[in-house]
Amino acid sequence: MTVPSPAxxxxxxxxxxAREGDTRAFGELVRRYEGKxxxxxxxxxxxxxxxxxVLQETFLKAYEHLDQFKGDSKFYTWIxxxxxxxxxxxxxxxxxxxSVSLDETIDTGEDTITREIAAWDEDPxxxxxxxxxxxxxxxxxxxxxxxxxxxxxxxxxxxLSTEETAEALNLSVPAVKSRLLRARLQLREKLTRYFKRxxxxxxxxx
Amino acid sequence: xxxxLTCKDFLHELSDYLDENLDAELxxxxxxxxxxxxxxxVIADTTRKTIKIYKGMEAYSIPTDVESRLMKALERKMAAAxxxx
Numbered sequence: 269m270t271v272p273s274p275a276x277x278x279x280x281x282x283x284x285x286a287r288e289g290d291t292r293a294f295g296e297l298v299r300r301y302e303g304k305x306x307x308x309x310x311x312x313x314x315x316x317x318x319x320x321x322v323l324q325e326t327f328l329k330a331y332e333h334l335d336q337f338k339g340d341s342k343f344y345t346w347i348x349x350x351x352x353x354x355x356x357x358x359x360x361x362x363x364x365x366x367s368v369s370l371d372e373t374i375d376t377g378e379d380t381i382t383r384e385i386a387a388w389d390e391d392p393x394x395x396x397x398x399x400x401x402x403x404x405x406x407x408x409x410x411x412x413x414x415x416x417x418x419x420x421x422x423x424x425x426x427x428l429s430t431e432e433t434a435e436a437l438n439l440s441v442p443a444v445k446s447r448l449l450r451a452r453l454q455l456r457e458k459l460t461r462y463f464k465r466x467x468x469x470x471x472x473x474x
Numbered sequence: 475x476x477x478x479l480t481c482k483d484f485l486h487e488l489s490d491y492l493d494e495n496l497d498a499e500l501x502x503x504x505x506x507x508x509x510x511x512x513x514x515x516v517i518a519d520t521t522r523k524t525i526k527i528y529k530g531m532e533a534y535s536i537p538t539d540v541e542s543r544l545m546k547a548l549e550r551k552m553a554a555a556x557x558x559x
Contacts (some may be wrong), residue, residue, distance in 0.1 A: 278538070293553045294548075294552075295545075295548070298544070298545075298548065302536050302538050302541065302544065303533035303534060306516055306533075306534075307512045307533050307534060318546075320540050320543070322545045322546055323536075323540065324543070324544055327544065327548060328547060328551050330546065331552070331555075332551070332555075334523075351502075357502070365544065374537040385513050385516050386516065386520075386521055387516050387519065387520070388486060388519070388520050392523065393530075395526050401527075405527065405528060405531055409528075418549065423526045424525055424529060424532065425528055425529075427529065439484055442479065445490070448489055449485075449486075449488060452488075452489060452492075452521050452524060452525060453488075453517075453521065455519045455524050455528075456517070456520050456524045456534070459520075459524055459527075460520060463520075463523070468491045
């Protein structure tokens with residue numbers, strides 16, 4: 269008799285099996301999302317050791333509280349919420365200064381961050397190797413202030429909806445939207461340095 | 475006559491425009507603005523590309539030592555849960 273492998277099984281079936289105590293099914297859910305959760309944790313905490321703690325705490329908590337997962341959201345959204353809470357707790361514990369507050373008033377000031385206006389090639393990322401590109405993208409995200417960074421990571425990297433992001437970060441929908449805009453504009457500005465069309469910057473350094 | 479959109483108004487709506495979350499009327503106004511304003515066109519285009527590049531980023535596979543510690547922690551947890559039953 270062959271036992272069907274959990275890989276490739278539908279997520280809701282895996283969750284149902286895991287809730288019945290099937291540890292292999294839970295293991296498969298972990299393997300599916302560990303990379304994303306680790307990346308998210310690294311972006312928010314900006315510290316490898318904290319990110320590893322967050323990764324472990326997230327899946328341990330998820331396992332422990334699996335009976336509380338109602339299935340009205342995706343399993344992934346549910347664990348992202350756990351991971352975000354764990355990561356923010358780490359961040360607050362590590363730096364108690366006000367710079368990590370997610371509740372501070374933010375000036376959207378869009379016009380102050382559109383100094384660099386240069387067109388990009390169609391697929392400018394192809395100029396770089398995968399490693400170089402990863403480095404450029406990670407460094408740019410990590411240079412954002414925490415309130416913008418968390419919103420950007422959840423919305424545009426982890427691809428949560430505006431509402432899911434608001435819920436995970438305990439923010440209002442308008443707050444998520446204004447921070448996302450600011451984050452996107454700041455990143456656009458930072459990446460322009462690497463991705464602008466060659467020849468368009470003849471006067472940029474004069 | 476509807477009032478003309480300023481660059482500031484355009485930037486304010488940029489995220490919803492790129493996420494296709496706007497009603498047809500406002501969308502049409504924004505599209506008219508970018509045909510007439512090269513700076514806003516560049517900002518919209520490069521912001522769209524920024525989002526696309528990040529969305530296409532692969533989640534890195536986690537380091538093997540990190541994964542093996544995670545699996546060990548889970549095994550301990552699962553064994554403890556099993557003992558309780």
